[in-house]
Amino acid sequence: MVWYVELGWALLKLVIAVMFIFITALILIWMLRKQMGHMQYRRGPRHHGPHGIFQTVFDAIKLLGKEDIIPAEADRWPFIWAPIIIFIPSLTIFAFLPFAEKIVATNIEISLFFVLAIMGLSILSLVMAGWSSNNKYALLGGLRSAAQMMSYEIPMIISVMGVVMMAGSMNFTQIVQAQQHMWYIVPQVVGFFIFFTASLAEINSTPFDMPEAESEIVSGFNIEYSGFRFAAFFLAEFVNLFIICALATLLFLGGWQPFTNPVYGTVIFLVKTYVLIFIAFWIRSTFPRFRIDQFMDFGWKVLLPLSLVNLFITGIIVLVVDKAGGA
Amino acid sequence: MFEENELVLEDLPKDYMEVNFGPHHPSTHGVFRFVAKVDGERLVEVEPVIGYLHRGIEKIAENRTYVQFKPLVDRLDYTGALNNELCYCLTVEKLMEIEVPPRAQAIRVICAELNRIAGHLIFFGAMGLEVGAFTPLLFGFLDREYILNILETVAGGRLTFNYFTIGGVRQDFPSDFKQKMDDFLKVFPVKLKRYEELLTGNEIFVNRLKNIGVLKKEDLFNWGASGPTLRGSGVKFDIRKVEPYSGYEKYDFEIPVGKNGDVYDRYIIRMEEMRQSARIIAQAADSLPGGEHTAKVPRVLKPPEGELYVRNEGTKGEIGFYLVSRGEKNPYRLKIRTPSFSHLNMLSFALNGNYIADAIVILGSFDTVMGSCDR
Amino acid sequence: MLGAGLIKGLKTTLRAFFSRPVTIMWPYEKVQIAQSGQGLIRLRMTSLEPQVFKCTGCGICEKNCPQHCISVEKKENEKQPEVYTVNYGLCMFCRICIDVCPFDALEQTQEHEFIGGGREAFIRPKEELMMSEIYIEEKPVEQQKDEGSDNGKKE
Numbered sequence: 001m002v003w004y005v006e007l008g009w010a011l012l013k014l015v016i017a018v019m020f021i022f023i024t025a026l027i028l029i030w031m032l033r034k035q036m037g038h039m040q041y042r043r044g045p046r047h048h049g050p051h052g053i054f055q056t057v058f059d060a061i062k063l064l065g066k067e068d069i070i071p072a073e074a075d076r077w078p079f080i081w082a083p084i085i086i087f088i089p090s091l092t093i094f095a096f097l098p099f100a101e102k103i104v105a106t107n108i109e110i111s112l113f114f115v116l117a118i119m120g121l122s123i124l125s126l127v128m129a130g131w132s133s134n135n136k137y138a139l140l141g142g143l144r145s146a147a148q149m150m151s152y153e154i155p156m157i158i159s160v161m162g163v164v165m166m167a168g169s170m171n172f173t174q175i176v177q178a179q180q181h182m183w184y185i186v187p188q189v190v191g192f193f194i195f196f197t198a199s200l201a202e203i204n205s206t207p208f209d210m211p212e213a214e215s216e217i218v219s220g221f222n223i224e225y226s227g228f229r230f231a232a233f234f235l236a237e238f239v240n241l242f243i244i245c246a247l248a249t250l251l252f253l254g255g256w257q258p259f260t261n262p263v264y265g266t267v268i269f270l271v272k273t274y275v276l277i278f279i280a281f282w283i284r285s286t287f288p289r290f291r292i293d294q295f296m297d298f299g300w301k302v303l304l305p306l307s308l309v310n311l312f313i314t315g316i317i318v319l320v321v322d323k324a325g326g327a
Numbered sequence: 328m329f330e331e332n333e334l335v336l337e338d339l340p341k342d343y344m345e346v347n348f349g350p351h352h353p354s355t356h357g358v359f360r361f362v363a364k365v366d367g368e369r370l371v372e373v374e375p376v377i378g379y380l381h382r383g384i385e386k387i388a389e390n391r392t393y394v395q396f397k398p399l400v401d402r403l404d405y406t407g408a409l410n411n412e413l414c415y416c417l418t419v420e421k422l423m424e425i426e427v428p429p430r431a432q433a434i435r436v437i438c439a440e441l442n443r444i445a446g447h448l449i450f451f452g453a454m455g456l457e458v459g460a461f462t463p464l465l466f467g468f469l470d471r472e473y474i475l476n477i478l479e480t481v482a483g484g485r486l487t488f489n490y491f492t493i494g495g496v497r498q499d500f501p502s503d504f505k506q507k508m509d510d511f512l513k514v515f516p517v518k519l520k521r522y523e524e525l526l527t528g529n530e531i532f533v534n535r536l537k538n539i540g541v542l543k544k545e546d547l548f549n550w551g552a553s554g555p556t557l558r559g560s561g562v563k564f565d566i567r568k569v570e571p572y573s574g575y576e577k578y579d580f581e582i583p584v585g586k587n588g589d590v591y592d593r594y595i596i597r598m599e600e601m602r603q604s605a606r607i608i609a610q611a612a613d614s615l616p617g618g619e620h621t622a623k624v625p626r627v628l629k630p631p632e633g634e635l636y637v638r639n640e641g642t643k644g645e646i647g648f649y650l651v652s653r654g655e656k657n658p659y660r661l662k663i664r665t666p667s668f669s670h671l672n673m674l675s676f677a678l679n680g681n682y683i684a685d686a687i688v689i690l691g692s693f694d695t696v697m698g699s700c701d702r
Numbered sequence: 703m704l705g706a707g708l709i710k711g712l713k714t715t716l717r718a719f720f721s722r723p724v725t726i727m728w729p730y731e732k733v734q735i736a737q738s739g740q741g742l743i744r745l746r747m748t749s750l751e752p753q754v755f756k757c758t759g760c761g762i763c764e765k766n767c768p769q770h771c772i773s774v775e776k777k778e779n780e781k782q783p784e785v786y787t788v789n790y791g792l793c794m795f796c797r798i799c800i801d802v803c804p805f806d807a808l809e810q811t812q813e814h815e816f817i818g819g820g821r822e823a824f825i826r827p828k829e830e831l832m833m834s835e836i837y838i839e840e841k842p843v844e845q846q847k848d849e850g851s852d853n854g855k856k857e
């Protein structure tokens with residue numbers, strides 16, 4: 001096609017993706033407040049709109065109107081760029097997630113590999129925020145988050161390898177198509193739990209939210225951020241949660257199966273993702289948080305050996321089944 | 328060859344990072360500040376700074392009469408206000424040798440124990456918040472509402488009451504009190520079981536609290552600890568059993584005692600104390616004697632000359648009033664001994680060497696309230 | 703089992719999720735306060751049309767208030783207070799004034815929602831402190847006291 005039509009088409013897809021992400025973040029924040037409220041015998045927001053669905057919009061507008069304060073002794077450029085950089089991995093990953101059989105922004109051969117590689121970039125932005133704030137609480141929070149995210153990348157990636165071995169490909173569409181007869185959660189139960197736990201640790205959600213532990217270091221690395229920069233960190237956390245749950249749905253819960261129709265496929269994909277998001281919020285409102293060294297113990301001494309054992313057993317079973325099928 | 332230029336690693340000057348957990352902090356129980364020197368994540372030196380809530384109550388006491396001063400005593404430990412009032416009334420009654428009728432004594436016991444449960448529910452909520460769970464706080468405050476509603480019909484207030492008078496109580500129980508008490512006592516053990524399920528059995532919570540902040544008996548005796556903090560280390564000392572006051576010897580209850588002296592024991596002791604308080608209330612409400620609700624006292628109180636010290640078991644420890652009277656309308660000197668002040672003295676040896684996260688949990692287990700510490 | 707405590711915690715929260723919330727939607731629904739709850743303290747009236755207070759302006763409440771927030775003035779040979787001002791910014795609702803008044807001229811209502819624009823708005827003169835109904839002298843009624851069982855009497 002002509003080059004400007006191609007460009008316009010790509011820009012339109014980009015705009016739709018970004019709008020979808022922000023609207024999803026707003027919906028998720030509303031869902032968290034309502035769900036956590038009902039789990040604590042109270043109602044969540046109620047006044048703006050029926051059942052308070054416009055509350056987040058008004059909160060974002062309020063945050064936009066606040067004064068933009070940069071501390072005098074802070075490092076200016078990392079301080080300003082940290083909330084922008086935190087969105088880059090999320091938006092990039094979003095381009096690779098398929099919602100239905102043919103609905104995907106870009107489809108490459110190794111999309112899972114690329115997604116897992118890009119996810120590690122968000123560590124950079126948290127450390128930048130922690131260091132440049134020139135505040136001891138923020139420094140503690142930033143360093144904690146760097147240690148946490150690096151040590152939980154490994155079990156997460158290894159637990160996904162079992163799925164890759166069973167499906168035989170690293171492309172999301174092919175992995176979902178390989179789950180036609182049985183969703184991968186059934187043979188890979190351990191892998192699913194490890195992936196879910198490790199990815200909750202990746203995105204700093206309770207019970208792994210030491211970097212922003214409110215009771216000790218009062219909001220950790222976002223202590224000096226106010227106004228829309230703080231809103232950027234806050235929204236990014238929920239966008240990451242959506243991405244994690246979407247990944248878990250694609251890899252373990254069968255994506256858009258059993259429908260191949262694009263509309264029904266998208267709907268069932270979103271329903272499965274929102275069930276996982278409900279479970280993540282449920283965990284968030286019940287459990288206390290770990291201490292940093294218990295948390296490192298858990299990651300290195302429990303999750304990593306479990307994921308290696310899972311990989312080993314899956315490999316043996318796939319080999320045996322192949323040999324038996326071939327012979 | 329290199330002897331003169333050799334650097335010995337121990338001689339290098341080390342500089343610890345100084346972190347200020349300031350008066351505006353979500354988990355230093357009120358306006359309390361401590362300045363900590365931190366080595367990585369471990370605390371090396373802790374210096375507490377208090378006085379942000381000082382109101383000069385002991386000086387005000389020298390310019391008010393005994394009856395006028397009584398509403399101010401509520402505001403010392405505002406989470407369990409009736410225990411403070413009870414101690415003050417006992418002090419003045421002992422000095423003037425006033426005999427309190429048995430019905431008033433039973434009413435006082437019921438109200439004080441209800442307030443103890445309310446204070447421990449705040450502890451439960453705050454403990455959940457220290458370790459990062461939001462839900463126990465709201466559960467604790469929800470159940471506290473039921474207790475405060477009962478106390479409002481009886482005493483006329485929810486946080487500060489001015490209900491006990493010197494010689495008895497201000498007004499009698501309303502007629503539907505027994506019904507409300509029975510309803511409450513039926514529902515309360517179920518709620519306690521829910522709290523056990525939510526927080527006490529949780530593995531993450533137990534790992535956060537076990538073997539943290541172990542305090543030995545000798546240290547606690549030296550620093551004057553009392554209440555659940557002392558009982559957590561195995562000392563079976565409760566003023567309600569050792570020097571019973573206001574009719575406590577008639578009721579049958581147990582004192583929970585811990586074994587290890589860590590934070591988990593202190594938490595379990597307070598949860599168990601709530602059950603024992605409910606037991607006392609059940610016994611007192613069943614066997615409420617008839618009679619007057621206040622004794623006859625003169626209009627203007629002028630106690631004889633003398634000085635005395637009376638103590639009782641408050642929500643957080645031992646509350647004591649030392650009263651010096653010269654025979655006038657106002658007290659000459661009133662010194663108030665509160666548990667929070669003594670417990671905050673212990674910070675220097677209780678917090679050193681721990682992680683920051685653990686330090687916050689240990690501070691929460693002392694259960695201090697700054698109105699009581701600063702007076 | 704290793705995760706038993708965690709699962710029970712999740713069950714508790716789920717049970718709360720499906721229960722009825724306890725929120726009272728103030729200001730659309732108000733909270734009912736008991737008869738003896740603390741609120742604004744008002745002067746009793748014996749008649750409303752010519753304003754006759756029960757108070758005689760003796761000043762005993764002024765002497766006994768711990769916070770010195772009442773100020774009473776009266777002319778000689780009159781039985782009504784001329785100036786009766788209470789500063790509700792200082793009052794701590796301890797009800798000592800009600801207890802010591804020899805004429806029973808003060809009563810506690812349950813009004814607790816008052817807003818003022820500045821500290822002067824809380825200084826209320828006697829015109830704003832009137833009860834809205836006439837006080838009718840009640841004969842001392844045998845109140846339904848909560849008589850205890852006999853175990854107490856034997857002590």
